[in-house]
Amino acid sequence: MPRFTRKQNIFRNKDVLGESYHPEQIEERDAEIEEYMTALQPVMDGWEPNNIFIYGHPGVGKTAVTEYLLTLLQRDVKEYDDVDLSVISVNCKSLNSSYQVAVELVNKLRPTGGEISSTGYPQQTVFKKLYRELETLGGTILVVLDEIDSIGSRDDLLYELPRARANDYLDQTKVGMIGISNDFKFREQLDPRAQDTLCERELQFSPYDATELESILQTRADIAIAEGAVGQGVLKYCSALAARDSGSARQALDLLRLAGELAENNNADQIEESHVERARAKLEQERIEEGMRELTTHGRLALLAVVSKAAKDETPCRSRELYDDYTDLCERAGTDSLAQRSMHNHLSELRMLGILSASENRSGSRGNYYSYELNVPFTSAIDAMADVLRVDEAIQRIERLAVKNDVS
Numbered sequence: 001m002p003r004f005t006r007k008q009n010i011f012r013n014k015d016v017l018g019e020s021y022h023p024e025q026i027e028e029r030d031a032e033i034e035e036y037m038t039a040l041q042p043v044m045d046g047w048e049p050n051n052i053f054i055y056g057h058p059g060v061g062k063t064a065v066t067e068y069l070l071t072l073l074q075r076d077v078k079e080y081d082d083v084d085l086s087v088i089s090v091n092c093k094s095l096n097s098s099y100q101v102a103v104e105l106v107n108k109l110r111p112t113g114g115e116i117s118s119t120g121y122p123q124q125t126v127f128k129k130l131y132r133e134l135e136t137l138g139g140t141i142l143v144v145l146d147e148i149d150s151i152g153s154r155d156d157l158l159y160e161l162p163r164a165r166a167n168d169y170l171d172q173t174k175v176g177m178i179g180i181s182n183d184f185k186f187r188e189q190l191d192p193r194a195q196d197t198l199c200e201r202e203l204q205f206s207p208y209d210a211t212e213l214e215s216i217l218q219t220r221a222d223i224a225i226a227e228g229a230v231g232q233g234v235l236k237y238c239s240a241l242a243a244r245d246s247g248s249a250r251q252a253l254d255l256l257r258l259a260g261e262l263a264e265n266n267n268a269d270q271i272e273e274s275h276v277e278r279a280r281a282k283l284e285q286e287r288i289e290e291g292m293r294e295l296t297t298h299g300r301l302a303l304l305a306v307v308s309k310a311a312k313d314e315t316p317c318r319s320r321e322l323y324d325d326y327t328d329l330c331e332r333a334g335t336d337s338l339a340q341r342s343m344h345n346h347l348s349e350l351r352m353l354g355i356l357s358a359s360e361n362r363s364g365s366r367g368n369y370y371s372y373e374l375n376v377p378f379t380s381a382i383d384a385m386a387d388v389l390r391v392d393e394a395i396q397r398i399e400r401l402a403v404k405n406d407v408s
């Protein structure tokens, strides 16, 4: 008797809803695609490529559109014998300097076994090795640097590589750089020379609205989900939730996939809105846990203070009203408390992470102030903290209070 049996009543091809899938069709980005194609046109015409900088919030199709267009460009340019196009893509997420990105590029260009070590060379030596590899490859080379903001302030490569030909480091080879980022501050923080070079052509991708997300989901669902397995209004509901929160196609796809998994685990024939609702709660919980994992001790304690107030049904409340709970929790955790103003900064950070929400109140001649409350279900915050914080005593105390006040 097999212990594992196949479940394929909901999904036809679940991978199509995952991150590794490269869509053959891009929905709702016609204007951006047109602008992007204009920026890439010099490659087709045999001229030096433009450097292109693409920015926008996470999940809005920057990488998908780039991959889609570069695949088309590589296919179509084959018609012309005088253009020999290569594309090298690097995700800079774990590479936090020009040096490391240059090493990664050298190693991508070299055959297996010929890689260089990621430490020990002067930066210019690595750059020269890179130019040598590019020159050996020859033709037109597009270097795609995704999550380019990870490079931080050590951004010399972004200035030097596009000018390598002008500076006689390259002779025949024509290099263009495509930088992709969801960090809106990155562009402003760049060295002005790097800014001029990299941002020769700029494209902004805005968040999707609910209608756009629904059309992206519909195309995916047609391939990914078995016929008749998407309940009435499910795609609309996933799209509306994702549009309201982030405008991210990734979030909408994650919701649909998880809702499908929940339906499958329940042996349901269809994905229903209730599965989407449960998927939303689960993803939100994961997001909180992830956000909380990155909080400092005092960020966690400030959050715990809000939870404590919520347990007593005393939210929304002002920063100064939270301060007593916060100092009490610091004492229990055996750590010195921060000044009220510093604790307030932690509340602002929690708000930015979407864990808290704040409403502005007028206070007559003394200006405005904010009142804070949880932006996530009370039980999710408790569960996430039980997992992450392990300030067990405080949590138990809050839970007892919650039971007493019937807060959930």
Ligand SMILES: Nc1ncnc2c1ncn2[C@@H]1O[C@H](COP(=O)(O)OP(=O)(O)OP(=O)(O)O)[C@@H](O)[C@H]1O
Binding pocket: 018, 019, 021, 022, 023, 025, 026, 027, 028, 029, 056, 057, 058, 059, 060, 061, 062, 063, 064, 065, 181, 182, 216, 249, 250, 253
């Ligand atoms: N217009 C679209 N049509 C079809 N699929 C899309 C579209 N936009 C985004 N997607 C899909 O949504 C997911 C996220 O998109 P993508 O990775 O391109 O986002 P991004 O803007 O590069 O995000 P990040 O900044 O987080 O890397 C991918 O699975 C992608 O295929």
